[in-house]
Amino acid sequence: MTQIQIIASSSKGNSYIIRDGSQSVLIDPGLPYSELQKRSNFTLSELDFALLSHEHKDHSKATRDLIKRGLPCLMSKGTSTALNIARHRLILKSKTLFKSHSWEILPFETVHDAVEPLGFLIRSPSGEKICYATDTCYIKYRFLKINYWLIECNHSRKLLEENEGLPQTIKDRISASHFELENVKSFFKAQDLSKTKRIYLIHLSEDNSDPPLFTKEIEAVTGLPVYLD
Numbered sequence: 726m727t728q729i730q731i732i733a734s735s736s737k738g739n740s741y742i743i744r745d746g747s748q749s750v751l752i753d754p755g756l757p758y759s760e761l762q763k764r765s766n767f768t769l770s771e772l773d774f775a776l777l778s779h780e781h782k783d784h785s786k787a788t789r790d791l792i793k794r795g796l797p798c799l800m801s802k803g804t805s806t807a808l809n810i811a812r813h814r815l816i817l818k819s820k821t822l823f824k825s826h827s828w829e830i831l832p833f834e835t836v837h838d839a840v841e842p843l844g845f846l847i848r849s850p851s852g853e854k855i856c857y858a859t860d861t862c863y864i865k866y867r868f869l870k871i872n873y874w875l876i877e878c879n880h881s882r883k884l885l886e887e888n889e890g891l892p893q894t895i896k897d898r899i900s901a902s903h904f905e906l907e908n909v910k911s912f913f914k915a916q917d918l919s920k921t922k923r924i925y926l927i928h929l930s931e932d933n934s935d936p937p938l939f940t941k942e943i944e945a946v947t948g949l950p951v952y953l954d
Contacts, residue, residue: 727853729873731954732756732764734927739784739859740764741875741927742772745849748826751775751791752845752857752875754798755783758790773826774799774815778859779839780807799823799830803841817843826850835861838902846871854920859928862902864912870920876912878926878943879903880933888933899933906939910946924951 732740739755742765751772754761762769769791777785777800785808792798792814799815800808817823823830827850832843837860844858846868856868859877882905885896904912913924924947926939940951 726851727849727855727873729855729875729923729925730765731925731927732761734954735929735931736783738786739928740787741857742768743847743849743855745851745853747771748773748828748850750828750847753778753784753859754787754791756786758787761787769794769796772796773828776800776817776830776845776857777804778835778844778857779837779842780804781839781860784860797825801832801841801843804839804843807840819843833858833864833866835859836863836902837861838898858904860902861904862900863904863908867915867917869917871916871918872920872922874921874924875927876909876924877904877928878906878909878934878939879928880930881906881935881939884935885930885933890932899930903928903930906934906942910942913943913947918947918949921947921949924949926951926953929953 728744730742733756739753741752743750749772774797799817802816817832819832819834829848831846835842835844847855853872855873856871857875858864943951
């Protein structure tokens, strides 16, 4: 049975562990290595591999430390180039299936201000399907029979527009690179939710989101339980 641990999910750092029995993978090592160790209850040595969605530090901070300790880190060529990592990493290509340790990973393009960002469709060793997408303003794909969703719901347009403390250039950057509430609702309306057990909303903005409202609205659209952590 799949278990999902949200280690961190904010602009300060992002990291998630998916466990299936004795096997596990980490997505986005966006905290210092020592902090990842503590929050994972010192289980990093049990990981099969790590996935990186893109190069921004809140998603990649511990990558070099993981590589030094022998953990395979999987990323796009663009992410590898941006991080200047040429050794001891595996390159993923969008829409090209990768298999390892009984896991299947199908990367797909996301839309963000990074070199070559990816989302991931993951099939666990027991056959459950997980869809992960963060730091994207749009997802063009429809996914079938997903059991667990980890999807960014960063901000609402209304709250972002009303935030007088942010310069317009920053607001424009957020709008063009992060998933907005109404877009997330439209995304889920287009998805096959027939096998879904849980929806996790991730990477909520500290200043431009309303967690109770976001949870309520996504539950209303999907008819499914929604979790933030």
